[in-house]
Amino acid sequence: MKNVLVTGAGGYIGSILVPKLLEQGCNVKAVDRFFFGVDKLQPHPNLTIVNEDCRRLNEDHFIDVNAVIDLVAISNDPSGELFKEVTYEVNYLARVNAAILAKKMGVKQYILPSSCSIYGFQDKEAVVDESAKTNPLTVYAKANEKAEQGVLALADDNFTVTVMRQATVYGYSPRMRFDVAINGMTYGAWENGIIPLMRDGSQWRPMVHVEDTTDVMCLLLEADTHTVNGEIFNVGSNRNNYQLGQLAKEIAAALPIEVKIDWYGDPDHRSYRVNFEKIEKALNWEAKYIAADGALQIYKKLENGTLEKTEQSITLNWYKELVKWQKVIKQVDMYGGILEIEENKALSR
Template sequence: MPSVLITGGAGYIGAVLAEMLLEEGHRVVVLDRLFFGPEPLASLQQQGNIEVVKGDVRSPEPRMFDGIDAVVHLAAISNDPACDLDPQISQTVNVDGTLQTAKLAKGAGVPRFIFASSCSIYGDGHGEILDEDSPKRPTSLYARTKVEAESRLAELEDSDFSVTALRNATAYGLSPRMRFDLVINIMTLHAYTRRRIYVLGQGKQWRPLVHVRDIARAFMSVMSAPRDLVAGQAFNVGSSTQNFEVIRIAQMIRDVVPHTEVEVVPDDPDKRNYHVNFDKIERVLGWKPEKSPYEGIVEIKQALERGKVDGTIQTRTVDYYRYLLEAEAVLREVSYEGAVF
């Protein structure tokens, strides 16, 4: 697969995937709205063999798909609270934008389309161990958009256009576009900066975990796999050994960041609770994670100690989106004839 188009390629997963693809000699094209700036890809652009296009998946340029061998579709309003800020925008980006991108890819003769879905589509798992055939019980708008997008993409599948959905577990670990709104990442930040972790809802909710680099490796495995193994398939991406209750995650972080207090808060508005089985991706593709949660916690702690990352507003997706929406409203109010001054 010499040429890969990554939508959302300047994001948390995309920036890691772009780097790994370039290391293997691929040509990479990135389509990204660049809400969080171009910095995550700045060092890669100096190396060459990467093109970064500022654009929107709801209206991508058809020329971008010329000569592309695989599309990795990561672009999305990317978590539950961010989707809730503006449900209409979330629907148009996560569903309409996905379908528009896929249709243009298919029309251009791109043979493979790999969609970033989420284990959150399983929602409230009712104590079951969930595999790819388990019922989908999404409890959030974000998860519902992923379910709808998967279903609509399946309608485009044919002998010339392979569609694969990767249902990622909850990501953790370092990325050039760092996120501190993911459970391991934010808890590690709070442990390091505040020596305190808050655990909501008694911490009995199950979360499947996977390192961001392992997610990137999973996409690369699908790209290189024989078509008959991945066409029309969905794969849970994670490890059955990395399902943990939230309280256990907090305890692991306390092991790495000493003198951290864990405070349990009774209620939790997040009703997701799912214990996921990941046997299929290892059985079919031979893929399994290389990183553990402890490794992820340690690397984040070390990056904080060295000043390589911090908890600025741009690392908190929903806070930053809210800031942008509020700034847009202010500019609209004070602008005159298209200018502020």
């Protein structure tokens, strides 16, 4: 039975990954600040909840751990641009530190879920593989690249390190996000029959369903170390390389309602088309889902009322809300509470 430590365990990807690991018989140590609620993970006898900041992990957290899946991140470009310093601390320094601590404590395997966003802007005719020159354009992408470089340098015969460059993730999760492309398009279509789309629609983006990328994480835990140690894998599929204009059309066609496209903003200069042959050959793995599958899945859950858009489902908005209320609470908190306070022994009775 493997003991797996997962950081960011209560997040969009983590809340899909952790149940899969438990189903496979793993003991899971779920590390998170749980900004989006600990209820995203259901209680399980083999699940240990660790409410801790990734920047404060120490050697004790890695005792008896066999593998680490370091999901934690300040996620998406807008959040990274607003919280620049924090993004470097969490997405880069904390993850490299986790790998260093893991290696020191005898952990055998470390997996870093990174992002294809580090390819940045590429020639429209290019289909980049793992050997391509990276071109990170945002704080989020640059921090991911630094984390990759830092953890790969630790790989040796006793410490297996693998980097997953994930395509843009989509699909339903208990910690739902509507601030990623396919999910946001689907919500707009369901809400008012309109898909909002940043100009000009010709930019390429690779996509991967959250079920597919978490399947890869589980697969890597069982993979031959000679195949995956020190390796970078693009995680997605060639079928899931989309020009955003065509992506919007495919989503519209998949839904049982009339949908139109609403263009907005200045042209998005990030464009990258990615080759996924390496992971398909090395791990004999293929993605199961395409965008239409994910969009229809989300649409049905919205339609039957089992999913709704909340402040938590837009990551940056929720970060801002937490920061705002932290300031308010600090101003009014006194004697260990707000309305109810700790007992004052000097109070006359």
